[in-house]
Amino acid sequence: MDDAQRVAAGYRPLSEADLPRYLAGLPGMADRLGGPPAGWTVREVGDGNLNLVFIVKGPAGGVAVKQALPYVRLVGESWPLPLSRAHYEQMALAEQARLVPGRTPAIRHYDERLALIVMELLEPHVIMRRGMIAGTRYPAFAAEIADFMARTLYFTSDLALTAAAKKDRVGAFAGNHALCKITEDLIFTDPYRVAANNRWTSPELDDIAAAFREDLDLHVAVSRLKLKFLSAAEAMLHGDLHTGSIMVTEAETRVIDPEFAFYGPMGFDIGAVIANLLLNYLSQPGHETEPGGRRAYQRWVLDTVGEVWSRFRDDFLALWRANPTGDAYPPDLFQGMAGAARLEEERQAFMDRLWRDTVGFAAAKMIRRILGLAHNLDLESIPDRRLKAAAETAALGMARTMMVETERFPSVDAILARAEAAGASVRA
Template sequence: MTQGRGDYRILQEAALRDYLAGMPDIAAQLGGEPAAWAITEVGDGNLNLVFIVKGARGGVAVKQALPYVRLVGESWPLPLSRAHYEYLALSRQAKLAPGLVPALLHHNETLALTVMELLEPHIIMRKGLVAGMRYPRFADDISTFMARNLFFTSDLALPAAEKKEAIAAFAGNHALCKITEDLIFTDPYRIAEQNRWTAPYLDGLAASLRDDMELHVAISRLKLKFMASPEALLHGDLHTGSIMVTESQTRVIDPEFAFYGPMGFDVGAVLANLLMAYFASAGHERAAGERHEFETWVLETVEQVWSEFSRKFLDLWRTEASGDAYPLPLFAGDKGAARLKAERQAYMQRLFTDTVGFAAAKTIRRIFGLAHNIDFELIEDPRKRAISEARAVRLARGMMVEAAAFRTIADVTGAARKLRDWQPELSV
């Protein structure tokens, strides 16, 4: 995707108002006079402009890509084409998992701009988790989202030709993949200018990770898998900051990192961010044990996300296997059906191992890399924050180096529970 950058312009408030007013459907949806629309820039992500526009009747959200990384500035250019890939992915997700992504209202490829349903009163899930909120619908919704999106874009559902074309359609999004390759799979394990951590408390832990060759082999294998295993169309950035929730609704947003990659990367992202919410929770306590029910819910949710994802994925495989992988004529009769059933379980076990490893990678990058998360960052006392982070890192290190030793999701939550009150040695 090359962009005619000549026609791209950043739409700030006035220009955006005119632009939206020029589209009758959207203007009608907003209602009233364009001059009266309230336009607020709310982007708190790392990459883009996001506006909320509200009129007399309703509201919309507008997302426009900037030609650089917003978190860093113009010194780090980033292709506008990512808006095209986000639009492609969002369209696909809307078909495959209806009701779990915001409705698409308009896309302009030249402006790298998308107008979407305004999600109200949804909040970013991560903020809710920091506040100790529980989301009873979440495990069911996110497991549906992942099972359907990953299954239906995989070789289990797609003819091989269609799958190859789909891989190619997202190949151009490599600048976004490169961010992941660097920031998740490389930088946290070496001295890199953009790294940061809760210093000086975690200085020793940071140094020990940089010197941990077993960990470096494990992260390098995961990196290679990330780069060269186009199993399914991933969201690519499926953390709790990319999910908006109410108690009764879940919406997944921001798939601009979408590409064909290993399924475990998405599933691991969800589990990792829940586990980080769990370890951060102790840091948000004002009285010992006050967040116990929240923490119990988080670990139950970790278990349910995996078990429901696995169950739904297997259900789809049993009923919707129209792809070229595992051809059914090779598994005819009772004996074939039994053997295929066992193989499906083995497949899920391999996917679980990948998931455990990727979850670990997603954890370590949030503690030692460039992009941190508010689960930990909002723990004001840096010593408390470092303790929560060190617990998460201890679990993650084990999950990455001995991923296959975690046979079930209960092995993961059990290990997390044991670390709830573990006292790490800090550097000061």
């Protein structure tokens, strides 16, 4: 019997009405919240695609409660989904907390039977996507997300782990294939074919959507990315690392919702962050209250894209130099000054390859958010339909070039220049 079947045997979705009684029965929870359960406030706030999310507050404090549903919430019961994803999420949260303390919400309780996680309530943090739509700057974000990605990716890779330890970890997450299947279909396949769940701004984007379905160069490029996603178990990924899975204040960054966690290609997580920043950049004209009012903010977004990659590259290389503990690139093969120089050259080449992967995966993420099932609020909330379609058209054009002609983007500066050109077309 697999995890999903075992959890489902005693499973029931909780409601705002019965959650206080459940929490009151957990050790220490009444003290954490304070006062009698009848006085606790409970709000269901889930605005994601898959789960129930509750905020529970009492006189002494609060908690966040996340419960998996046995189906995709965005679609309904016609799309069943294993409850075991809660198991992989709590496992990923624990590993991330070990590797990057204080960068994820602390787990207060995990109930496998109910597929439910009680977590630290992050306040006054907000979902980063919503803050960026409002034009709020987050000065700490670039450095902190770069550090998070560098540490979680490096220390779960063959560069830091023995082969046996790495294989054990790959095996521990291998059962999360149902969530991987969502990614495989919704990101790498459906936007390029006729699929029931696809949607886009119609009729404005009809011709582009049709062209993408016939574009064999694009189909080859995305299929190569999909193959890498399927086969390259390079490190433990968050698996859904975008600005909707990040909570922030101006001074702190926290990463949430790693239920898509598995071992895959490092560039997928990095590309997801960069893609969502680029989409926000292109959406900004649609959120202006006066012409040109968000130009300075757009500059900050692009600077943040550049800083995320440059800091990540520096952080990852520093970890590799200081912690050469894995079975890949054994240090005794690179002795002496000549060996050290050759290894450093290879490290730089590794990062160049990772950048190319990042560009391709970022492009795939951008395309799926416009032509696939689940869209970004950055674009969806633009009130002017003409501006919305213009931003989406610019994003799709940029993304296609990034995916099919990746060699045109040897550095992050090339991406920034292309984004500026795309942004100019939105305002034209």
